[in-house]
Amino acid sequence: MEALEKKLGYTFKNKALLLNALTHSSYANEARHGVTSNERLEFLGDSVLSIIVSNYLFNQFPNMPEGELTKLRASLVCEKSLCAFSRELELGKFLQLGKGEDKGGGRERDSILADAFEAVLAAIYLDGGMEIARNTS
């Protein structure tokens, strides 16, 4: 996880948050009671990403109409973009996946990578606050 923290440029105070963000439901389902998946973090991360991107676009393009801002935001937060960010961070190799998912190529699956990116962003937000999440993303 240290290698990932280095790539993120952020060291977690609470390492459990980062581990949770990297835990796919397939792993949590196979594991003993007490392991939770990254799905709740993904829920939060979706909104963290949205405000970071919206705020950036709003300030960066002061004359752009709402319709174009909305299209641009959608293109930046789509699965394709998120899994590209995820691949840049090599998130796949840090994921905790169930055995079947791992064998089935889960570490390269777009949807899993995109969700993990949102979960990691939420973990940074919870651990370090909005400004850190903004600067890291």
Add this chain to the structure above:
Amino acid sequence: MEALEKKLGYTFKNKALLLNALTHSSYANEARHGVTSNERLEFLGDSVLSIIVSNYLFNQFPNMPEGELTKLRASLVCEKSLCAFSRELELGKFLQLGKGEDKGGGRERDSILADAFEAVLAAIYLDGGMEIARNTS
């Protein structure tokens, strides 16, 4: 606008932001060059609302699965909920509407009220920051 600030429990440093949030496109379209509608603020407000609600639900319901959190968030940020908040603030009477829209009952139209609520939230966020927006909403 002072009456609205009283209802909001927040006094704007930059009153122009609040005025912008209250300016419907029908008014901006009729007005002389230089008046902009609240649509860009609504774009930003959508994300401000999302992170406030997501953060609240994430903390308030630590054991609720992602699927239920998502449903609950959707029910809280839907047009029906937002225009109810808007009506509580009596936003309708503070709106700047075009003549036709005003005569046609625009001050009571759900979509206009919901959009204005998001725009006002964005204006508070820009003027006072996320914590003020969170406490006001």
